[in-house]
Amino acid sequence: MFLTFFLLLISIGAAFVIVPKLLHVDEVLIPEDLAGMEYSEVYEALTALGLTVEKETMLHEEIPEDHVVRTNPEGGRTVKVNSIITVYVSEGKEKIEMVEVTETDKEQARRTLIRLGFKEENIEEVPKESDSIENLIIEQLPLPGEKIVPEETVVILTYSIPMKFSLENLHGLTRLEAIERLNNLGLNIDVKEEYSDRIPEDHVIDQKPARETIVQKGTTVTVIVSLGPEPEPPPEPINTVIVAPVPLSPEDEMAGIEYPVIITYRDSNVSEHTLFVERNISKLTEFRVPVTINPGDKAEVIRYIAGEQYGDPIILTYEEALANQ
Known part of the structure; x- marks a missing residue:
């Protein structure tokens, strides 16, 4: 009986010693200053302590993407091994889908991006020869639809500039051939x-x-086209003089008799006979009548003595005047 009671006491004492050890769970201290570290580093540190890590993401205006914002429980707390630690990881600033600015003028594209929050100094423009309209955006990076933070993103806009080429030889082509070739090359003429x-x-x-x-x-190309040989200049009017002699008989001259004389003329400037001179003469007198004769035309002088026409009209053609020059 006594022996039985003694064994019972020993069993109870052992239970008080062994059972707490079996039920005991180790505790660990969550490191402080995890905020701002890269998530991969924090994950390794916590799992090394025997903790289970759950990742949650969140937007944050200051902490970079894939860096830790905070933990729950917070750093500095003591928790049991195998406890679940929630790690909140930054997604960075709020992202938007990159807009498409291709097929727009580069100045318009720049204004659009600045209005959406892109920094002007982060917008790079790269020229590229193309058949597209000049200054049209033909490529862009980032591509449309990519998630980006406007104020942190460098945008590369590739815009069209005219293609350069060697001008061909146009010498000897007809006018229409030269115009057609230049038009096909997009050149002005x-x-x-x-x-x-x-x-x-x-x-x-x-x-x-x-x-x-x-x-x-x-580019504007000046094409000089032949008019053929230069034509002979058209003949010009001739200004000359018709000499119209009015003689008197020797007897009348000796007697000093005066006769009234009228001289009229017609030329290329005067269509009807016009008075040139009217005067009395007492001896042989030559009247010099200035006339203008156009090609194919003629000039004519008529003499009158005492009211009667003297002799035939004096006619000078253009050809005769030209030969006398």
Whole structure:
């Protein structure tokens, strides 16, 4: 009986010693200053302590993406091993989808981006030769739809500039051939004309810029086209003098008799006979009548003595006047 009671006491004492040890769970201290660290580093540190990590993401205006904002429980707290620690990780600032600015003018695209919060100094413009309209945005980075933070994002806008090429030789082409070729290249055309004894009419004499000059779409090319040989200048009017002698008989001259004389004329400037001079003479007198004769025309002088026409009209044709020059 006594032995039984003694064994019972020993069993009860052992229970008080062994059972607490079996029920005991270790505790660990959550490190402080986890905020701001990279999530991967925090994860390794907590799991090394025997803690279970659950990740939650959240927006944050200051802490960078994939860095820890806080933990729950907070750092500095003691928790049991295998406890669940929630780690709140920053997604960074709120993101928006990148807008599409291709197929718009580069100045308009820049204004659009600035209005959406992109920094002007973060907008880079890169020219690229293209058949597209000049200054049109043809490529962009980031691509449309990508998630970005406007004020932190560098945008690269590639815009179109005219393609450059070597100007071909237009010499000897017809006017229409030269115009068609330049139009097909997107070049502007300025046609000028010159006489040439060497290049046939309506063919290209020269071009500016010269052949093999590097030009781009929209450049103005001056094409000089032949008018053929320069024509002879048209004949000009001739200004000359018709000499109209009015003689008297020797007897009348000796007697000093005076006769009234009238001289009239017609030329290319005067269509009807017009009085040139009316006077008395007492001896042989030559009247010099100035006239103008156009090509194909003639001038005419008529003499009158005492009211009667003297002799035939004096006629001078253009050809005769030209031969007398």
